[in-house]
Amino acid sequence: MGVTAALDYDARLMLLVKDGDSGSYALLLNKYRGPVIHFLYRMVQNQSVAEELAQEVFLRVFRGRGNYEPSAKFTTWLFRIATNLAINSLRDGKAEKNQEQLDGPAGGGAGLQVPDRRPTAEQVLVYRVKLEEVRQAIAQLPEKQRAAVLMHKYEEMEYSQIAKVLGCSEPAVKSLLFRAYECLRGRLAHMA
Amino acid sequence: MNCPIEHPESAGLLLDYCGRKLAPDTTAMLERHMGSCARCQAFRDGQMALWRSLDAWESMPVSAGFDRRLYGRLHGPHGDGPRTSWWSRFFGSPLSGPAFLQPAVPLALACVIVLAGLLVNDRPDGAVAGAPRDAVEAEQVETVLEDFDMLSQLRWQPRDATGAASRYTPFEAMPEARS
Ligand SMILES: [Zn+2]
Numbered sequence: 502m503g504v505t506a507a508l509d510y511d512a513r514l515m516l517l518v519k520d521g522d523s524g525s526y527a528l529l530l531n532k533y534r535g536p537v538i539h540f541l542y543r544m545v546q547n548q549s550v551a552e553e554l555a556q557e558v559f560l561r562v563f564r565g566r567g568n569y570e571p572s573a574k575f576t577t578w579l580f581r582i583a584t585n586l587a588i589n590s591l592r593d594g595k596a597e598k599n600q601e602q603l604d605g606p607a608g609g610g611a612g613l614q615v616p617d618r619r620p621t622a623e624q625v626l627v628y629r630v631k632l633e634e635v636r637q638a639i640a641q642l643p644e645k646q647r648a649a650v651l652m653h654k655y656e657e658m659e660y661s662q663i664a665k666v667l668g669c670s671e672p673a674v675k676s677l678l679f680r681a682y683e684c685l686r687g688r689l690a691h692m693a
Numbered sequence: 694m695n696c697p698i699e700h701p702e703s704a705g706l707l708l709d710y711c712g713r714k715l716a717p718d719t720t721a722m723l724e725r726h727m728g729s730c731a732r733c734q735a736f737r738d739g740q741m742a743l744w745r746s747l748d749a750w751e752s753m754p755v756s757a758g759f760d761r762r763l764y765g766r767l768h769g770p771h772g773d774g775p776r777t778s779w780w781s782r783f784f785g786s787p788l789s790g791p792a793f794l795q796p797a798v799p800l801a802l803a804c805v806i807v808l809a810g811l812l813v814n815d816r817p818d819g820a821v822a823g824a825p826r827d828a829v830e831a832e833q834v835e836t837v838l839e840d841f842d843m844l845s846q847l848r849w850q851p852r853d854a855t856g857a858a859s860r861y862t863p864f865e866a867m868p869e870a871r872s
Pocket residue numbers: 695696697698726730731732733734
């Protein structure tokens with residue numbers, strides 16, 4: 502089996518981008534636009550900042566195509582760029598300057614998951630309070646713990662991938678996650 | 694077995710159990726332990742409840758102009774963005790198969806076929822082999838719409854490692870990013 506055959510599909514697409522294939526870039530953008538923006542949104546908790554950072558991620562993917570080496574999964578490389586940008590943004594305080602309110606357009610998902618599809622005012626209020634508590638609890642985590650939880654819970658990434666993104670060992674990621682979840686369980690225990 | 698909570702090196706074991714990622718034999722062994730360990734039971738219940746709480750934070754919709762802004766920046770004054778040639782517009786990525794089988798283009802093809810059908814039926818003699826004109830048009834439109842429907846539900850599967858010919862596959866069956 503050749504090296505190319507062993508590569509994951511996305512890495513093969515990225516190698517085609519490196520060779521100048523625009524169709525492959527469009528495919529990668531289409532596949533990862535949503536996951537990257539959602540990850541960044543949960544990291545910085547501001548929609549416009551998240552989308553601005555996501556633009557930067559995909560610009561860097563294109564501009565860095567010449568140096569791309571498929572030594573790891575494409576998603577590892579992609580989320581490493583996204584995580585670094587998010588952490589830098591948090592340190593610059595960009596997201597805080599534009600902190601969104603809970604009832605803003607990006608306050609949560611597409612809608613409430615209630616059986617009759619027509620939530621009462623009370624249900625909406627309960628949902629918003631619950632969502633705000635989740636957001637606050639995650640926002641209070643240290644940057645690395647936050648990134649690890651988001652990649653593990655929402656992106657369903659493996660420990661080995663998270664470790665490569667964060668530049669630490671796999672046992673360190675497990676320990677990071679264990680502490681982060683312990684903290685979240687404590688903060689959100691009353692919601693159970 | 695040793696209690697995983699008391700051993701930091703097995704910190705991931707309980708998380709994997711809650712995420713249903715453990716092998717069946719390890720799952721069975723851990724469940725036997727949990728039967729007599731209140732701490733592990735409490736961890737499991739707390740973690741499952743936490744994940745249900747985190748599920749409340751759903752994804753948000755992406756702004757409609759995201760791609761336009763991105764390509765604008767890539768093609769901007771200092772951009773060296775991906776130039777989309779007529780070739781790549783038509784044939785897409787070598788790994789994705791022809792772009793002309795993606796949903797927008799079949800619609801255009803369908804329109805061309807309908808128009809062609811109408812032009813044929815507008816011949817001066819107005820004759821259409823043995824069928825009333827309205828019936829033929831309706832049938833053509835129906836066929837074209839069915840074709841369009843079918844095409845829009847199908848995508849090309851990428852070539853395999855040996856470069857074997859692509860075959861049709863539902864979009865959901867395309868390879869995932871993570872194993
Ligand atoms: Zn135990």
